[in-house]
Structure formats: C-alpha cells, structure tokens
Amino acid sequence: xxxxxxxxxxxxxxxxFGVVYAIEMAEDILDQEAYLYCLGDIVHNDEEVKRLTxxxxxxxxxxxxxxxxxxxxxxxxxxxxPSTYELALKNNLTLIxxxxxxVLKLQNRxxxxxxxxxxxxxxGKHGHAEVIGLQGQTDGKAIVFQDLEELDAMELPSKxxxxxxxxxxxxxxxxxxxxxxxxxxxxxxxxTICRQVSSRYEDLxxxxxxxxxxxxxxxxxxxxxxxxxxxxxxYNPNSYFISNVEELDLSWFNPMDRVGICGATSTxxxxxxxxxxxxxxx
Numbered sequence: 001x002x003x004x005x006x007x008x009x010x011x012x013x014x015x016x017f018g019v020v021y022a023i024e025m026a027e028d029i030l031d032q033e034a035y036l037y038c039l040g041d042i043v044h045n046d047e048e049v050k051r052l053t054x055x056x057x058x059x060x061x062x063x064x065x066x067x068x069x070x071x072x073x074x075x076x077x078x079x080x081x082p083s084t085y086e087l088a089l090k091n092n093l094t095l096i097x098x099x100x101x102x103v104l105k106l107q108n109r110x111x112x113x114x115x116x117x118x119x120x121x122x123x124g125k126h127g128h129a130e131v132i133g134l135q136g137q138t139d140g141k142a143i144v145f146q147d148l149e150e151l152d153a154m155e156l157p158s159k160x161x162x163x164x165x166x167x168x169x170x171x172x173x174x175x176x177x178x179x180x181x182x183x184x185x186x187x188x189x190x191x192t193i194c195r196q197v198s199s200r201y202e203d204l205x206x207x208x209x210x211x212x213x214x215x216x217x218x219x220x221x222x223x224x225x226x227x228x229x230x231x232x233x234x235y236n237p238n239s240y241f242i243s244n245v246e247e248l249d250l251s252w253f254n255p256m257d258r259v260g261i262c263g264a265t266s267t268x269x270x271x272x273x274x275x276x277x278x279x280x281x282x
Contacts, residue, residue: 018100081136124165211260225264
C-alpha cells in the first residue's frame with residue numbers, strides 16, 4: 001500500500017550560525033590535514049559527529065587533552081573555561097577557537113560580574129559544556145540551577161546577578177526572574193539567550209500546526225532539541241522524536257498525511273532530507 005505522504009521540511013530548522021562556523025572550520029582543516037582533535041562532540045548530533053569523524057575528526061575529552069602536546073585542537077561552539085586555554089599554553093597546543101560569538105560575549109559579561117564581586121546565578125543545565133565554560137569564568141563560584149525547585153533548598157544571598165545559558169527558553173528565564181523578585185531578592189537579570197535560538201520557538205509554534213504529523217529530528221544529547229520538541233508536542237500532539245531514519249515507524253502515519261519535519265539547532269539539514277526521502281518512499 002502506498003501512503004502518498006505530503007512532506008515538508010521546516011526552512012527555519014537546522015544548524016545555528018555558531019554550529020555552522022565550527023563545522024566549517026573543522027572541514028577546512030580536514031581538507032588540508034589527515035586529522036584534527038576536537039574537545040568534546042563538535043555538535044550534539046551523533047550522525048553529524050560520525051560524518052566528521054569519518055573525515056578525520058578525533059573527539060577527545062579533557063583528560064586526553066592534558067596528555068596532548070604540540071597538536072591542533074578545535075574548541076567547539078559551546079566555548080571553554082579559562083583553564084583549557086592555560087593548559088593549551090603549557091602543552092604547546094594550537095587552539096582553533098570556534099566558540100560561538102554569543103557564548104564568548106556571555107563569558108565576558110560573567111567574568112566582569114565576577115571581577116566586580118557579584119554573586120552569580122546561572123540558569124542552565126548541569127554538566128553542559130557551555131555551562132562548564134561559563135562557571136569557569138567565576139573560578140567555579142557561580143551557582144548553577146536547572147529550575148526554581150533547586151534554589152528552594154539553598155541559602156541564597158539577598159542580592160545577586162542572574163544569567164542564562166544561551167539556549168534556554170526566554171519565557172522560563174523571565175518567569176524565574178519574576179519569581180525571585182517576588183520572594184524579596186534583589187535580582188540584576190541579564191537576558192543572554194541567543195535570539196536565533198529563541199525565535200525558533202515562535203517559528204515552530206506556527207510551523208507544526210499546519211501538519212497532521214510532525215517528525216522532530218535531533219540528537220538525544222541536545223538540550224536545545226529537548227526544549228524544541230516540547231514546543232512541537234504542545235502545539236501538535238502528533239509529534240514524534242527521532243535521531244535517525246531507522247527510528248521512523250510506519251504505524252505513525254495514515255495515507256495522505258501532511259507531514260512536517262523539523263529539528264534542533266544541532267540537526268544537520270542533510271539528515272532531515274534523508275528523513276524526507278524515506279517518508280516519500282512509503
């Protein structure tokens with residue numbers, strides 16, 4: 001039986017400029033050289049990481065970085081803590097710095113706040129590469145929290161400066177700010193959320209309502225993917241999360257369904273095209 005699905009890819013989905021910049025830098029070097037080290041996954045998408053490791057990208061963690069000498073190492077869009085740059089100097093490593101400009105700007109603002117002896121709170125995901133880099137600007141003294149409940153159990157100072165990981169929800173950030181103000185804290189809030197990412201929430205709301213089914217394509221490690229998928233699910237309950245074409249399930253569809261495909265800021269367009277081709281073959 002032929003399903004005759006009508007399939008459309010969301011034009012606003014796909015890599016953000018920070019990821020595009022990092023991947024282009026990696027590809028330019030790999031066109032000239034046999035390999036390049038990269039500190040952590042270049043992007044939170046296993047399919048894209050595999051495509052680049054097949055070209056010679058070597059993913060390493062901080063433990064392995066400490067053992068490297070006289071090599072080139074790519075810093076991905078998430079940015080790094082000052083200790084990474086210090087280690088690079090010590091080990092004579094050439095850093096190819098692809099830190100996203102939005103992240104670098106945020107790192108500088110946090111460092112300045114820390115230098116001014118402000119107590120810093122960062123709304124972000126524990127253990128996330130960007131957040132580790134941000135906390136590093138404060139010698140590890142910033143308080144990182146994922147939601148308000150975490151702060152309930154803490155003794156907070158009466159006055160602090162609030163920052164956010166660049167890929168967090170703007171609405172949630174402002175809700176947290178209002179809640180903290182209503183509890184009597186003196187809060188200096190800095191909205192440092194990337195507008196290219198936050199505008200995707202609104203774009204997705206509009207996109208997903210036009211289709212019978214939504215296929216959201218993202219790596220499982222992408223925190224941005226989780227947030228954007230929640231947006232899809234909220235505005236179109238018939239939304240399905242997949243990481244590759246093998247995870248598609250024919251039972252999700254009815255003949256003649258209109259299907260929309262979208263993805264995270266770390267989802268490559270080629271992967272969404274692959275999903276589209278598979279759906280059109282049904």
